[in-house]
Amino acid sequence: xxxxxxxxxxxxxxxxxxxxxxxxxxxxxxxxxxxxxxxxxxxxxxxxxxxxxxxxxxxxxxxxxxxxxxxxxxxxxxxxxxxxxxxxxxxxxxxxxxxxxxxxxxxxxxx
Amino acid sequence: xxxxxxxxxxxxxxxxxxxxxxxxxxxxxxxxxxxxxxxxxxxxxxxxxxxxxxxxxxxxxxxxxxxxxxxxxxxxxxxxxxxxxxxxxxxxxxxxxxxxxxxxxxxxxxxxx
Numbered sequence: 001x002x003x004x005x006x007x008x009x010x011x012x013x014x015x016x017x018x019x020x021x022x023x024x025x026x027x028x029x030x031x032x033x034x035x036x037x038x039x040x041x042x043x044x045x046x047x048x049x050x051x052x053x054x055x056x057x058x059x060x061x062x063x064x065x066x067x068x069x070x071x072x073x074x075x076x077x078x079x080x081x082x083x084x085x086x087x088x089x090x091x092x093x094x095x096x097x098x099x100x101x102x103x104x105x106x107x108x109x110x111x
Numbered sequence: 112x113x114x115x116x117x118x119x120x121x122x123x124x125x126x127x128x129x130x131x132x133x134x135x136x137x138x139x140x141x142x143x144x145x146x147x148x149x150x151x152x153x154x155x156x157x158x159x160x161x162x163x164x165x166x167x168x169x170x171x172x173x174x175x176x177x178x179x180x181x182x183x184x185x186x187x188x189x190x191x192x193x194x195x196x197x198x199x200x201x202x203x204x205x206x207x208x209x210x211x212x213x214x215x216x217x218x219x220x221x222x223x224x
Contacts, residue, residue, distance in 0.1 A: 031210075033211055033212075035214075042214060042215075042216045042217065043199065043214040043217075045211045045212075045213065048210075055210075056211065091153065091154070093154075098142065098161070098203075099156065099159055100144065100156070100201075100212055102146075102153045102154040102155075103153060104153045105153055
């Protein structure tokens with residue numbers, strides 16, 4: 001298996017633009033997580049899904065952030081409009097039977 | 112609110128010596144995870160500890176879990192340069208597979224000769 005696949009690997013955008021991050025979980029995994037990593041705040045859980053259903057989105061910082069999982073093999077995290085303080089590495093992870101695997105992350109820079 | 116605290120946050124190690132990283136958490140949980148992250152890279156799973164008294168070893172790393180004390184340790188035997196990285200512990204607060212992990216702030220290890 002190719003593991004958790006995220007795209008793009010790097011994204012540079014200007015403040016106010018819409019940003020969409022994508023994730024393909026490991027086939028057969030029924031849980032998907034979005035985390036954000038910054039130096040100041042460490043790894044923060046944004047939202048997670050079980051069987052494509054959002055379970056806990058209390059970590060989503062503002063209404064500017066939204067996430068969807070239309071099917072078992074795809075999820076998106078959208079920021080609209082983006083702001084410089086959204087600059088971070090965004091990780092997607094998937095799990096099955098308790099083991100959690102992380103994607104390579106998307107390095108987002110909002111100028 | 113669940114807190115996961117690691118200490119130390121930074122550890123400068125000498126090659127060949129032994130060290131221990133501590134992970135304390137504030138809620139009952141039988142699921143504790145250790146990850147390694149190299150600079151600019153993703154998180155690599157090292158250990159999953161699923162019960163009180165669990166001990167797992169891989170090479171120079173050994174992890175243990177004491178759920179009564181809400182404490183996990185990561186012991187490093189005879190440190191080598193390749194172990195330089197940031198190590199995170201994470202707790203599953205609901206004790207169920209398929210629920211999210213809460214991470215500590217990480218311990219950055221630097222090994223010098």
